[in-house]
Amino acid sequence: MDQQQTPLYTALKRHDAIHPFSFHVPGHKYGTVFPIEAKNDYKQLLKLDATELSGLDDLHQPESVIAEAQSLAAKLYNVEETFFLVNGSTAGNLAMIFAVCGEKKKVIVQRNCHKSVMHALQLVGAAPIFLPPELDEDVRVASYVAYETVKKALELHQDAAALVLTNPNYYGMAVDLTEVVNIAHRYRIPVLVDEAHGAHFIIGEPFPKTAIACGADVVVQSAHKTLPAMTMGSYLHVNSSLIDKEKLKYFLQVFQSSSPSYPIMASLDLARSYLARLTKGDVENILKQIQRLKDALDEIEGIAVVHSQHPLIKTDLLKITVQTRSKLSGYELQQRLEQEGVFAELADPFNVLLVYPLAAIDHLEEVIEKLKRAFRGLSYSEELLNSFRSFSFLASANPISYKELETLPKKVVNLEKAEGFIAAETITPYPPGVPLLFIGESISKEHIEQIKQLKYHARFQGGKFLSSNQIEVYVPVK
Numbered sequence: 514m515d516q517q518q519t520p521l522y523t524a525l526k527r528h529d530a531i532h533p534f535s536f537h538v539p540g541h542k543y544g545t546v547f548p549i550e551a552k553n554d555y556k557q558l559l560k561l562d563a564t565e566l567s568g569l570d571d572l573h574q575p576e577s578v579i580a581e582a583q584s585l586a587a588k589l590y591n592v593e594e595t596f597f598l599v600n601g602s603t604a605g606n607l608a609m610i611f612a613v614c615g616e617k618k619k620v621i622v623q624r625n626c627h628k629s630v631m632h633a634l635q636l637v638g639a640a641p642i643f644l645p646p647e648l649d650e651d652v653r654v655a656s657y658v659a660y661e662t663v664k665k666a667l668e669l670h671q672d673a674a675a676l677v678l679t680n681p682n683y684y685g686m687a688v689d690l691t692e693v694v695n696i697a698h699r700y701r702i703p704v705l706v707d708e709a710h711g712a713h714f715i716i717g718e719p720f721p722k723t724a725i726a727c728g729a730d731v732v733v734q735s736a737h738k739t740l741p742a743m744t745m746g747s748y749l750h751v752n753s754s755l756i757d758k759e760k761l762k763y764f765l766q767v768f769q770s771s772s773p774s775y776p777i778m779a780s781l782d783l784a785r786s787y788l789a790r791l792t793k794g795d796v797e798n799i800l801k802q803i804q805r806l807k808d809a810l811d812e813i814e815g816i817a818v819v820h821s822q823h824p825l826i827k828t829d830l831l832k833i834t835v836q837t838r839s840k841l842s843g844y845e846l847q848q849r850l851e852q853e854g855v856f857a858e859l860a861d862p863f864n865v866l867l868v869y870p871l872a873a874i875d876h877l878e879e880v881i882e883k884l885k886r887a888f889r890g891l892s893y894s895e896e897l898l899n900s901f902r903s904f905s906f907l908a909s910a911n912p913i914s915y916k917e918l919e920t921l922p923k924k925v926v927n928l929e930k931a932e933g934f935i936a937a938e939t940i941t942p943y944p945p946g947v948p949l950l951f952i953g954e955s956i957s958k959e960h961i962e963q964i965k966q967l968k969y970h971a972r973f974q975g976g977k978f979l980s981s982n983q984i985e986v987y988v989p990v991k
């Protein structure tokens with residue numbers, strides 16, 4: 514199959530070329546009906562914003578151009594089947610978990626997972642067994658789950674419906690999952706991997722090994738995170754005899770819009786073609802620029818470019834972690850960048866994360882000058898590094914099932930007095946979208962300390978009472 518082809522995008526351009534008159538949805542009628550102040554900004558894109566018309570296929574019953582586009586992606590990624598996702602990796606995570614899990618079924622889950630994984634477990638009523646990740650000493654964030662930890666969990670829970678892993682983490686830290694996948698398959702347990710940040714890993718060296726090559730059964734990737742795809746555009750790849758594909762297809766329809774965005778789908782088609790056409794020379798140019806940027810940052814006092822030194826971890830080179838070596842937190846470093854018009858992916862107490870594009874940047878030296886101005890005047894200090902404590906996700910199982918929780922009354926308590934209660938709300942720093950505390954978890958002293966440490970700096974989703982230093986909990990019925 515010719516990876517330069519873009520069947521869906523080409524079909525949309527062909528449709529636009531006939532100057533169609535619309536007596537169908539959407540209501541903007543190819544951009545002819547649109548607020549005048551924004552018409553010029555949207556007009557070209559809206560010409561491609563069609564619907565399930567003759568020649569444009571149907572995402573939920575693909576037979577022509579969408580089927581061809583998905584087949585090209587499957588061929589590139591070397592999988593049995595690839596599905597386009599228009600509701601982000603969230604939809605893929607929900608669908609893959611619902612396809613293999615049921616109410617009260619055990620699911621072994623890496624605890625530092627995205628909130629969409631947690632939501633899927635809650636909705637399906639599963640019995641999660643959470644595995645604690647290792648805490649990386651260099652980047653100071655949770656990373657991967659050790660092989661021995663996974664092995665022990667599989668031995669104890671051989672009846673688990675699935676093993677759900679996140680690889681890489683948000684900071685691009687990945688491990689080779691081959692051994693973990695092999696041991697799970699010995700027990701006929703499917704391995705589902707949220708590889709949201711690794712859609713480009715099929716490039717191979719020097720990038721981490723994709724979970725697809727490690728033998729994972731289902732792999733979900735956010736194409737929009739590192740490939741030139743529109744926001745929410747993602748892929749779900751299947752390579753398994755342990756997965757009921759028809760059930761998976763059903764849940765993809767359940768969790769995705771019945772009116773999928775054609776611009777998003779076309780961007781997935783184009784992103785796949787872009788990735789396939791990248792040459793070794795292209796990649797080398799990108800890597801040279803990344804090294805130039807890192808070298809420039811290393812010359813600035815008060816910060817350091819860090820990556821994990823753990824022998825099992827390979828860091829995605831597109832992810833550049835800048836760590837404080839001053840009295841400023843990662844959040845304050847991020848604010849300085851924004852004052853210079855440079856916007857980072859995220860900040861945490863120690864770090865600012867930059868995500869480099871999968872392309873050479875024009876005017877890189879100008880960008881470097883902005884970074885130098887942003888960090889000017891910093892002086893070396895380890896005071897902040899020693900004052901904040903990194904959060905370590907502990908092993909746990911929900912003490913009460915999700916179904917039982919629905920029957921319990923709730924109350925609001927002072928955060929300082931919440932230890933030992935069962936959380937009735939999810940508190941998620943966003944980004945990265947990994948719940949610090951999830952509904953059904955027993956609240957620990959460490960949870961409380963972390964929430965207090967972050968609440969004045971991080972953006973939270975959930976925690977509606979945190980502004981008054983309170984949290985919602987369940988009240989046990991005696």
